[in-house]
Amino acid sequence: MADHGIKGKTVLIAGGAKNLGGLLAKDLAAQGAKAVAIHYNSAATKAEAEQTVAAVKAAGAQASAFQADLTSAAAMEKLFADAKAAMGAIDIAVNTVGKVLKKPMVEISEAEFDEMSAVNSKTAFFFLKEAGKHVSDNGKVCTLVTSLLGAFTPFYASYAGTKAPVEHYTRAASKEFGARGISVTAIGPGPMDTPFFYPAEGADAVAYHKTAAALSPFSKTGLTDIQDIVPWVRFLVTDGWWMTGQTILVNGGYTTK
Structure with missing residues (x-):
């Protein structure tokens, strides 16, 4: 039987410098991961990436940071190659980019749509492509999308719409990589x-979102806490x-399919 634990495994996290990605990097290190490769997008998040690397090392794992704009296939190829060279293998790959x-x-311009498509859809596709080439047998791959995929709402067409293809990418990849x-x-x-x-939200929208989930009264902010996703x-x-x-929509009863 394959070992499905975290102890001794190597992890690549795209968007791993801060917020959910950073917390996930630190959590998996604390759970016994051997090494964590932390991707960050630009110089603006370099300091936070370095702080996360330090925290991962303090938890007892190896850690490296890699900067890249993942909206190009070549950059994605290099990220996986560099992470694999640093860690020796990639057992788990998580994409939190969005x-x-x-x-x-x-009101959405063509340039805005193209950017949303590149970040949310293209990046996810090529992340899965490279995961299929580099993740170890019996490995695990997870992508962060949005609960708006289960919503009937205005104003998020370019966000939820460019995350929606990831559902099919996930199904297809599961069939193609399942043999391994x-x-x-x-x-x-x-x-x-x-x-x-x-x-992205006005005061009225923030107030609505903070009360929209069934379990909102039991959340410290009313919103999804990254600690509940990890x-x-x-x-x-x-x-x-x-x-x-x-x-899987994990949202305290905010939306459902």
Whole structure:
């Protein structure tokens, strides 16, 4: 039987410098991961990536940071190659990269749509492609999407719309990689209490989101806490391996399919 634990495994996290990705890097290190490769997008997040590397090392794991704009296939290829060279293998690959735009469809420019598509859809596709080439047999792959995939709402067409293809990428990859024992999943959090959330929302929208989930009264902010998402990712990339090809909305009852 394959070993589905985290102890001794190597992990690559795209968008691993801060927020959910950073917390996940530190959590998996604390759970016994051997090494964590932490991707960050630009110089603006370099300091936070270095802080996460230090925290991972303090937890007893090896750690390295890699900067790249993952909207090009070549950059994605290099990230996986560099991470594999640094760690010796990639057993678990998690993609937390995403970009939010809240705007009426009639106001979205072609440049804005192209950027959203590149960050949310193209990056996810080529992440899965490289995972299929580099992740070890019996490995695990997980992508972060959004609970808006289960919503009937205006203004998020370019966000949810460019995350939606990842559901099919996940299904296809699970079929294509399954012969090697690799599970492939996606998690759609609800609106998360991170710095990414608030700039896109007005005060009225923030107030609504903080009360929209069934369990909102039991959350310290009313929103999805990144600490509530980490255990789900941890489970899916370890003992939850039998779940594959699925998109799971983890949101306290905010939306459902």
